[in-house]
Amino acid sequence: xxxxxxxxxxxxxxxxxxxxxxxxxxxxxxxxxxxxxxxxxxxxxxxxxxxxxxxxxxxxxxxxxxxxxxxxxxxxxxxxxxxxxxxxxxxxxxxxxxxxxxxxxxxxxxxxxxxxxxxxxxxxxxxxxxxxxxxxxxxxxxxxxxxxxxxxxxxxxxxxxxxxxxxxxxxxxxxxxxxxxxxxxxxxxxxxxxxxxxxxxxxxxxxxxxxxxxxxxxxxxxxxxxxxxxxxxxxxxxxxxxxxxxxxxxxxxxxxxxxxxxxxxxxxxxxxxxxxxxxxxxxxxxxxxxxxxxxxxxxxxxxxxxxxxxxxxxxxxxxxxxxxxxxxxxxxxxxxxxxxxxxxxxxxxxxxxxxxxxxxxxxxxxxxxxxxxxxxxxxxxxxxxxxxxxxxxxxxxxxxxxxxxxxxxxxxxxxxxxxxxxxxxxxxxxxxxxxxxxxxxxxxxxxxxxxxxxxxxxxxxxxxxxxxxxxxxxxxxxxxxxxxxxxxxxxxxxxxxxxx
RNA sequence: GGCCCGUUCGUCUAGCGGUUAGGACACCGCCCUCUCAAGGCGGAGAUCACGGGUUCGAAUCCCGUACGGGCUACCA
Numbered sequence: 163x164x165x166x167x168x169x170x171x172x173x174x175x176x177x178x179x180x181x182x183x184x185x186x187x188x189x190x191x192x193x194x195x196x197x198x199x200x201x202x203x204x205x206x207x208x209x210x211x212x213x214x215x216x217x218x219x220x221x222x223x224x225x226x227x228x229x230x231x232x233x234x235x236x237x238x239x240x241x242x243x244x245x246x247x248x249x250x251x252x253x254x255x256x257x258x259x260x261x262x263x264x265x266x267x268x269x270x271x272x273x274x275x276x277x278x279x280x281x282x283x284x285x286x287x288x289x290x291x292x293x294x295x296x297x298x299x300x301x302x303x304x305x306x307x308x309x310x311x312x313x314x315x316x317x318x319x320x321x322x323x324x325x326x327x328x329x330x331x332x333x334x335x336x337x338x339x340x341x342x343x344x345x346x347x348x349x350x351x352x353x354x355x356x357x358x359x360x361x362x363x364x365x366x367x368x369x370x371x372x373x374x375x376x377x378x379x380x381x382x383x384x385x386x387x388x389x390x391x392x393x394x395x396x397x398x399x400x401x402x403x404x405x406x407x408x409x410x411x412x413x414x415x416x417x418x419x420x421x422x423x424x425x426x427x428x429x430x431x432x433x434x435x436x437x438x439x440x441x442x443x444x445x446x447x448x449x450x451x452x453x454x455x456x457x458x459x460x461x462x463x464x465x466x467x468x469x470x471x472x473x474x475x476x477x478x479x480x481x482x483x484x485x486x487x488x489x490x491x492x493x494x495x496x497x498x499x500x501x502x503x504x505x506x507x508x509x510x511x512x513x514x515x516x517x518x519x520x521x522x523x524x525x526x527x528x529x530x531x532x533x534x535x536x537x538x539x540x541x542x543x544x545x546x547x548x549x550x551x552x553x554x555x556x557x558x559x560x561x562x563x564x565x566x567x568x569x570x571x572x573x574x575x576x577x578x579x580x581x582x583x584x585x586x587x588x589x590x591x592x593x594x595x596x597x598x599x600x601x602x603x604x605x606x607x608x609x610x611x612x613x614x615x616x617x618x619x620x621x622x623x624x625x626x627x628x629x630x631x632x633x634x635x636x637x638x639x640x641x642x643x644x645x646x647x648x649x650x651x652x653x654x655x656x657x658x659x660x661x662x
Numbered sequence: 663g664g665c666c667c668g669u670u671c672g673u674c675u676a677g678c679g680g681u682u683a684g685g686a687c688a689c690c691g692c693c694c695u696c697u698c699a700a701g702g703c704g705g706a707g708a709u710c711a712c713g714g715g716u717u718c719g720a721a722u723c724c725c726g727u728a729c730g731g732g733c734u735a736c737c738a
Contacts, residue, residue, distance in 0.1 A: 634697095
């Protein structure tokens with residue numbers, strides 16, 4: 163039997179000596195890490211960091227049908243992308259492993275032996291068909307449904323004989339008959355009581371010997387000395403069952419914190435219909451990990467009710483269970499996008515330049531080699547997009563006109579800004595005036611074009627828009643003079659010629 | 663059916679017996695301005711799900727109701 167390092171009060175089972183918290187994130191590798199799981203991971207991680215505790219990653223891969231190594235790899239990749247590092251778990255090791263449930267069979271067997279010996283587990287020979295019939299019958303009557311404990315009344319000798327004879331059986335927990343309400347001490351919801359009479363003798367070990375979720379998770383939480391279980395709301399109703407297992411194992415019951423679900427805009431469970439749901443999908447759509455982390459942290463938790471931009475460091479030092487909210491949250495893509503833009507704006511030119519290269523490369527505009535050859539030019543690009551981009555995926559389109567010799571002019575843009583006489587005069591004059599500039603830089607370009615407008619007696623806007631459309635192909639672009647400076651004199655001139 | 667949980671602007675939230683119910687996103691207006699943004703200023707938007715209590719006083723405490731959600735598997 164694994165034991166806890168904490169001294170525990172023999173009556174309450176509560177720790178009476180404070181130990182540093184140990185929390186775990188235990189995803190099932192049956193799919194990609196989605197937004198709900200990621201938020202659970204963030205909270206566990208932040209809590210561990212803020213309390214000086216330990217964050218354990220455990221892979222709950224007991225479902226052989228749906229669990230895959232690729233999913234496990236993707237989950238770990240997603241966590242690391244978010245900047246969430248685990249202190250114990252796959253690839254980093256730890257003293258209380260293994261950290262895959264499929265490798266912990268010996269632990270489950272030992273725990274089950276302990277329960278058999280103490281009489282808190284008993285074999286059940288009822289067949290699936292019989293159980294289905296019992297369930298159907300129970301549903302007709304009013305009382306609580308659940309297993310009717312037929313095999314619990316079996317004579318122990320008979321049970322042993324049937325096991326020896328090789329009869330298929332599962333092992334069920336023997337729920338104490340006279341137990342008072344099971345009270346879940348939840349950091350988010352307070353104390354909630356469940357009548358123990360509503361707990362049926364659920365299965366601990368299947369016919370094939372493998373543990374069920376409610377059993378395995380408790381054995382592991384005990385074995386890994388987990389002090390705080392922070393997980394989704396959907397587990398709240400299972401918690402009293404698990405508490406029964408903790409007690410049967412003579413182990414201290416951890417503190418719980420159940421997080422409400424995350425919904426889509428229609429109040430339904432978040433699904434692909436609502437857009438991206440996996441962490442990698444958000445990554446691919448141009449969201450920054452620090453922005454997603456911040457947004458996720460705020461989806462059900464608040465620092466002070468005022469602050470919205472919260473750094474990783476602040477989160478890791480200020481996070482607390484007390485400030486988790488009880489209500490389900492609807493995922494607001496608009497707010498995430500705003501937040502992502504805020505992070506893009508805050509980034510240093512050097513950092514953003516480096517980070518936008520892969521996106522430019524993917525769009526076929528830039529290459530790592532080109533970046534290495536002229537980093538200054540790329541850094542100068544940053545101010546053009548930093549204030550405008552909401553996601554990294556916005557950037558290539560904003561800068562595309564700076565790459566390549568020519569540019570295709572949008573027909574509607576041409577109609578709007580090039581079709582008038584004033585526009586054509588402006589463009590013609592700009593061509594000549596710009597050609598005379600010897601020092602091709604922002605101020606000179608601006609002065610030249612402004613003077614031009616005065617000379618032609620047209621509004622500066624007319625000149626600017628005409629040049630903008632001729633050079634960038636669109637009525638919407640980054641600031642004009644910076645753009646021309648970065649584009650270079652030759653290409654600017656050629657494009658104006660082409661537009662005339 | 664049984665057992666649990668939840669309900670404050672459209673959305674995320676603050677609030678933990680006495681507040682003009684605060685902030686953020688989104689929205690609207692003005693300013694700035696070479697377009698688009700960003701930024702600044704301002705606005706609209708919440709009878710705190712509903713009904714009863716308790717209290718001098720309730721968004722805050724208690725009890726119901728309604729509506730959502732979860733669990734009730736040899737799934738996690």
